Amino acid sequence: xxxxxxxxxxxxxxxxxPEPKYRPGDTVDYSDVTIPRAxxxxxxxxxxxxxxxxxxxxxxxxVLDDDYKAVGPWDPKLSDDTLLKMxxxxxxxxxxxxxxxxMQRQGKTSFYMKCTGEEATSVAAAMALDSDDMCFPxxxxxxxxxVRGYPMVEMINQIFSNxxxxxxxxxxxxxxCSRRLGFFSISGNLATQYPQAVGWAMASAAxxxxxxxATWCGEGSTAEGDFHSAMTFATVYNAPIIMNVVNNQWAxxxxxxxxxxxxxxxxxxxxxxxxxxxxxxxxxxxxVYAATQWAAERARTNNGPTLIEHFTYRADAxxxxxxxxxxxxxxxxxxxxxxDPITRLKRHLIHRGVWSKEQHEALDKExxxxxxxxxxxxxxxxxxxxxxxxxxETMFQDVFEEMPWHLKEQSEQANKERxxxxxxxxxxx
Amino acid sequence: MNMIEAINSGLDNMMARDDDVVIMGEDxxxxxxxxxxxxxxxxxxxxxxxxxxxxxECGIIGVAVGMAAYGMRPVPEIQFADYIYPGLDQLVSExxxxxxxxxxxxxxxxxxxxxxxxxxxxGQTHSQSPESMFTHVCGLKTxxxxxxxxxxxxxxxxxxxxxxxxxxxxxxIYNGPFTGYYDKPVEPWSKFEASExxxxxxxxxxGKANIxxxxxxxxxxxxxxxxxxxxxxxxxxxxxxxxIDLRTLVPLDIDTIEESVKKTGRxxxxxxxxxxxxxxxxLSALVQxxxxxxxxxxIERVTGFDTPYPxxxxxxYFPGPVRIGEALDKIVGELTS
Ligand SMILES: Cc1ncc(C[n+]2csc(CCOP(=O)(O)OP(=O)(O)O)c2C)c(N)n1
Numbered sequence: 045x046x047x048x049x050x051x052x053x054x055x056x057x058x059x060x061x062p063e064p065k066y067r068p069g070d071t072v073d074y075s076d077v078t079i080p081r082a083x084x085x086x087x088x089x090x091x092x093x094x095x096x097x098x099x100x101x102x103x104x105x106x107v108l109d110d111d112y113k114a115v116g117p118w119d120p121k122l123s124d125d126t127l128l129k130m131x132x133x134x135x136x137x138x139x140x141x142x143x144x145x146x147m148q149r150q151g152k153t154s155f156y157m158k159c160t161g162e163e164a165t166s167v168a169a170a171m172a173l174d175s176d177d178m179c180f181p182x183x184x185x186x187x188x189x190x191v192r193g194y195p196m197v198e199m200i201n202q203i204f205s206n207x208x209x210x211x212x213x214x215x216x217x218x219x220x221c222s223r224r225l226g227f228f229s230i231s232g233n234l235a236t237q238y239p240q241a242v243g244w245a246m247a248s249a250a251x252x253x254x255x256x257x258a259t260w261c262g263e264g265s266t267a268e269g270d271f272h273s274a275m276t277f278a279t280v281y282n283a284p285i286i287m288n289v290v291n292n293q294w295a296x297x298x299x300x301x302x303x304x305x306x307x308x309x310x311x312x313x314x315x316x317x318x319x320x321x322x323x324x325x326x327x328x329x330x331x332v333y334a335a336t337q338w339a340a341e342r343a344r345t346n347n348g349p350t351l352i353e354h355f356t357y358r359a360d361a362x363x364x365x366x367x368x369x370x371x372x373x374x375x376x377x378x379x380x381x382x383x384d385p386i387t388r389l390k391r392h393l394i395h396r397g398v399w400s401k402e403q404h405e406a407l408d409k410e411x412x413x414x415x416x417x418x419x420x421x422x423x424x425x426x427x428x429x430x431x432x433x434x435x436x437e438t439m440f441q442d443v444f445e446e447m448p449w450h451l452k453e454q455s456e457q458a459n460k461e462r463x464x465x466x467x468x469x470x471x472x473x
Numbered sequence: 474m475n476m477i478e479a480i481n482s483g484l485d486n487m488m489a490r491d492d493d494v495v496i497m498g499e500d501x502x503x504x505x506x507x508x509x510x511x512x513x514x515x516x517x518x519x520x521x522x523x524x525x526x527x528x529x530e531c532g533i534i535g536v537a538v539g540m541a542a543y544g545m546r547p548v549p550e551i552q553f554a555d556y557i558y559p560g561l562d563q564l565v566s567e568x569x570x571x572x573x574x575x576x577x578x579x580x581x582x583x584x585x586x587x588x589x590x591x592x593x594x595x596g597q598t599h600s601q602s603p604e605s606m607f608t609h610v611c612g613l614k615t616x617x618x619x620x621x622x623x624x625x626x627x628x629x630x631x632x633x634x635x636x637x638x639x640x641x642x643x644x645x646i647y648n649g650p651f652t653g654y655y656d657k658p659v660e661p662w663s664k665f666e667a668s669e670x671x672x673x674x675x676x677x678x679x680g681k682a683n684i685x686x687x688x689x690x691x692x693x694x695x696x697x698x699x700x701x702x703x704x705x706x707x708x709x710x711x712x713x714x715x716x717i718d719l720r721t722l723v724p725l726d727i728d729t730i731e732e733s734v735k736k737t738g739r740x741x742x743x744x745x746x747x748x749x750x751x752x753x754x755x756l757s758a759l760v761q762x763x764x765x766x767x768x769x770x771x772i773e774r775v776t777g778f779d780t781p782y783p784x785x786x787x788x789x790y791f792p793g794p795v796r797i798g799e800a801l802d803k804i805v806g807e808l809t810s
Contacts, residue, residue, distance in 0.1 A: 180539075211576045221575045228542065229575035233566045239532050240567065243539020243547075250495070250521045251543075269559070273532030280527055442573045443612050445580070445635045448680070448724035 062301030083116025107330035139411035161359030164385035172336035180241035200422035238274035264295020284343035292358035311353035326354030479621035498550030530560030554589035569612035588644035602746035620667030626677030643697035652705035682726035
């Protein structure tokens with residue numbers, strides 16, 4: 045036992061509360077961000093033991109160099125066609141986001157979330173998966189649906205909660221679901237999809253299937269218990285899964301330091317669990333593709349789970365309910381040292397001689413036109429707040445497989461109220 | 474069979490019938506569970522069908538939801554109902570609502586088994602009755618058996634059900650019915666008819682109550698351990714009571730309750746869980762709404778107290794014969810003498 049008065053000379057303890065480097069008005073200096081040279085990172089065999097590749101969690105896998113050439117062992121050597129598809133899909137996602145964001149501003153729906161600047165982390169990742177692998181996304185992975193060919197009209201129907209909304213107007217806009225396309229229902233509760241994805245992957249393994257699972261969350265969400273439970277289960281049962289952490293630096297107004305990002309990388313979480321971890325330049329679509337392909341092969345060959353941190357930047361607001369100028373420097377986006385994923389891929393393809401500025405301008409126009417057409421089509425089915433889109437019974441369906449007496453009673457009540465409250469409403473049945 | 478053996482037999486039957494049924498939980502595999510409910514199942518059906526998990530209730534339930542999304546029928550065990558809380562979000566926000574939010578594209582056909590209730594000197598953390606937390610959640614079913622025969626039949630129905638089911642096992646009566654007299658020896662299930670449990674598959678439907686004792690003077694609503702306590706007290710006082718074992722709290726068999734209360738004109742509700750916002754409050758409201766003009770006395774509730782479960786004062790806490798007798802006296806006073 046220490047003596048009673050042994051601490052009298054010590055200064056008092058102090059509490060550390062993380063603070064981001066820049067606030068609105070500050071000049072940004074990214075010189076302390078270590079960005080290794082593209083092509084320098086080793087590419088371990090897919091069956092390497094996690095312990096043998098521990099350095100990868102602090103490094104950053106990069107393929108596109110400063111001249112937009114693809115270099116190094118991680119170059120996935122994709123065909124022109126594949127790369128052009130990747131570029132077009134990312135451009136389409138961005139055009140979609142821009143228009144739907146504006147539709148929210150016009151009052152056509154309640155809410156919207158863009159993935160501007162993060163398109164590669166879903167589009168390139170989904171392209172590296174098999175089409176029947178199962179995705180457990182968070183809310184910024186609309187790119188997966190674009191890769192898998194989900195019609196934009198269906199997405200907008202969901203966003204407008206209109207009468208053609210496949211989810212019957214029950215979910216917040218952008219909380220899509222498509223079992224057919226291997227896109228799990230999105231939850232508003234952060235990180236809950238992580239253990240669920242691991243469970244799906246475990247089931248696939250238990251059944252001797254060949255399909256694997258992939259899941260995504262933001263760096264802020266890694267602080268949830270679900271993330272750590274999922275990591276534990278994934279490592280314990282060697283689940284065939286890819287766990288993506290999209291580190292876009294900000295969780296609404298809280299910088300990544302509040303999720304523990306000041307002290308180590310998010311990829312390094314993997315090391316503690318003894319699973320493979322990769323840190324990837326998330327704005328380099330080729331690096332994202334290569335890392336996902338590597339992790340998928342690892343999972344598919346019973347070499348277990350991989351955690352991939354995509355180092356990126358949330359170029360826009362968190363959602364339509366957010367104003368980032370209130371908490372971060374405007375310069376952050378402008379000077380983000382990893383650039384923009386679409387621009388980088390575009391330059392790469394121009395450099396390869398298979399694309400041109402003019403073609404890209406035409407592509408952007410095409411994408412804008414395609415969303416316009418889809419939006420018009422979806423609007424025919426109604427927008428949020430205009431009309432009683434779903435028959436009231438649907439509110440009581442799917443709580444259980446069969447409707448119990450108390451829900452039947454409440455359903456009758458709702459229909460009775462409808463006649464009183466909205467006597468002139470056209471029955472939308 | 475006692476209740477543990479009956480549950481084991483139900484699980485065994487379902488594992489044999491359906492490859493998609495898997496059991497997971499802390500200590501359920503090699504060892505067969507701390508109450509031995511899963512004993513022998515790993516050996517018989519294999520390590521990937523019945524396996525131990527990390528101590529992570531959030532993980533156990535979240536993983537089960539994912540397995541169900543794949544198409545399996547996981548039966549996760551939560552070692553004690555008191556430990557469900559770390560997994561609560563996965564139940565409330567995920568399992569319960571997956572069917573609804575995906576417009577039935579995905580469902581969570583999971584059965585969460587968990588021993589609950591007090592009377593075993595388990596202290597605060599091995600005695601709680603949290604059922605009303607789950608009955609308040611839209612999309613969960615809540616089932617509570619009171620005999621070995623019912624436990625097996627209801628468990629099989631729960632596993633076959635395509636909705637998530639909370640299956641709470643009253644651990645006080647795992648080995649024999651309990652009359653509420655802590656100072657008298659408990660007789661083993663082998664002495665009772667309900668212990669005659671067929672080895673084979675059979676079902677008891679979810680949502681159907683059981684009238685365990687017919688009568689005209691008062692309707693007693695109970696479930697789990699309290700069914701036996703109620704029966705004992707009624708017999709001791711020679712009251713012509715109708716005792717209804719609810720078996721399922723959601724969906725509730727309102728018809729049986731309504732019919733009985735209209736016949737008897739009186740109603741006593743009994744549960745072990747704490748009183749405030751307990752399931753008894755819901756039952757009381759329903760009976761009042763539906764049977765008011767038939768009631769001849771106020772509805773009474775006998776419950777646990779609104780305190781955490783005390784270790785040393787367990788028998789002072791437990792809603793036993795004295796509390797129940799007093800309530801019955803209040804309702805059917807002139808009949809007791
Ligand atoms: C369990 C839970 N807590 C809080 C929220 C509110 N919330 C929504 S998004 C968000 C920030 C998430 O940040 P991050 O995980 O980094 O993802 P990002 O939005 O940056 O893509 C918060 C706190 C929530 N949806 N769920």
